[in-house]
Amino acid sequence: MDSGTILVTGASGFVGKWTVIELLRAGFSVRGTVRRPDKVPAIHAAIAVQVGGEALSRFTHVETDLMDDLGWPEAMAGVDAVCHVAAQILAEEPRNADVVIRPAVEGTERVLRHAQAAGVRRMVMTSSIATVAYGHGHDRGRRVYDETHFTQLDRMRFTWAYCIGKTRAEQAAWTFARANDMALTTIHPGAILGPALDDDASISLLMVSDLLNGKTPAMPSNGFSIIDVRDVAAMHVAALQNDASIGERYLAAGDYTPFPEVGQILRQAYPSRTITQKIVPDWIIRVLARFGGPTRQIINDIGNEKHFDRTKGEALLGRPLRSSKEAILAAAESSIALGVVRPN
Template identity: 65%
Template sequence: MGKILVTGASGFVAKHLISQLLEAGYEVRGTVRGQAKVPGIWAAVDALAPGMAGQLELVEADLLGDRGWAEAMVGVDAVMHVAAAILGVEPKDPDIVVRPAVEGTERVLRFAHAAGVKRVIMTSSIATVGYGHGHVSGKRIYTEAHFTDLAAMRHSWSYCMGKTKAERAAWAFAEVNGMELTTIHPGAILGPAIDPEASISLGMVTGLLDGSTPAMPRIGFAISDVRDVAAMHLAALQKPESIGQRYLCTSPFTRYDEVAAILRSAYSDRPITVKSVPDWIIRLMVPFNGTIRQIINDIGNEKHFDGSKGERLLGRPYRTPEEAVLSAAESALRFHIVKSLPAKPAS
């Protein structure tokens, strides 16, 4: 079946992907920055693919340094470049996010090419698709044919900058060096956490469940179930027609208040807000709030990402937003990612 290198093995998507690869019969080597998260990776893989964690090899390699990458590529048949730096708030220095994205991608591809590895599947994002197109109001549908224009964005966003520059660098490198590249583009990644080291996107769910989100911005999401995202990487590996292609892995547009309604129906005892924040207040807060700076480009518009091409690659429909939201909520509660509610006063 071949040996697959998965970068960023401690990540939410990577753990699901590694488990699916092992179950499909591949040998898997994962990269980690250090040893601290190794026990958690073993435990997560064992939970998802019982009895197979011992077949996972882990090696140290950092996106910002050359050490370890040559060794990581030895005997590898394909690379799944999943590793990324993701922050919950917009950093003052964009390079905290942009540099690992761009420099890390270039480094992974350079060492893969030097080792004779041609096949690379890269986790990109809808951030490289739906921005900088002059879309400030109303509904618009985006496909894989769209590519974010950073120069035309009204508000800078480091994650978007990093992902877009990294993907453009990857396509340019692949073309010059004859590499077989595929990019996968999820939206807000939800679905079941295997441990507390989950996606930042789960904050949307946990903030509603514990009441720390007192009111919702009037935006929506292209929700992606982590199991579908991992499965699409595997499908791309197994289907040669995916070479040279971009694939959106996105279920239908879901508003924030619809996410709240899904949770409210399942967790009626939770303090899930029904309040929304007017757009004008959100815009006023942009200079002072790092979280809002990450969503300001989506205020006042609806971005619908057509994931039908990705469904055809996957060979089945995506899991529904409701399934992704509820499985995220269940696991977040089970792993105590959700803040505890204050005790009720004695009657």
């Protein structure tokens, strides 16, 4: 597919805005779904800065909610494919996991159902490495995962809402696609950094901005597979443009980078800022995780290294992924420029 109109769900989000921009750069017309109309001016501003007014004229929006059928028939009318990007992401484990799980699962089912009703057969869905690398008995040491691995929720000692929601949503999507002849591709990002377009960016950027602001008193020892948001968006577009991607999963996960290394990269780039070097002992993380909160979201990565095979994703893109250092520094530079990080 090289032309037509693409629906992007969650167009006001970090990945959503970049996906809209990359689709417009590729020549597509884009209709974005937004839950809050007050965010539309920020989307327009981001588009105009990145690709100019002509591209902006090929963008429209419609108000929808993943938990309501209202607006979805209008959203799907006349579109050629869907990039389902919308997601509920929280910085801490919620007391009620359904606030994350229900939008992921029911929202995905709603998007698929309305796409089918409108005769839309092509979908690229943003999933996560959370649906890949958990529940495999990996407690320590280095292990490499690829697209053949599926998270086993029933084998996890500690589950968290985001992992449950994303895993069940992907399972539901593949089941629906097989039953209804839907041409589905799933993209699985790691920790998404890179340049923010406005101050309404991703929770994951707090990893960088909180360090620069001195809000992080100490860091966990574990690492993340970091991916630049521009590569995530580009992979969605590449999947739409390549029919061989239909029925496939693609990891969008770059360098494994320990949290202390993120701090070191930022200290070297911004030597005048006070960035902690303290490390939280793993045993404290394990104790705190029993009570929920942010540690519950990383407890399954303490004591082990999860690496992800980028071969398939890079082949789809036709180029290497950006480095984690580039993504970290782009996140830092944009956070400072947008005022998310206080003046030094």
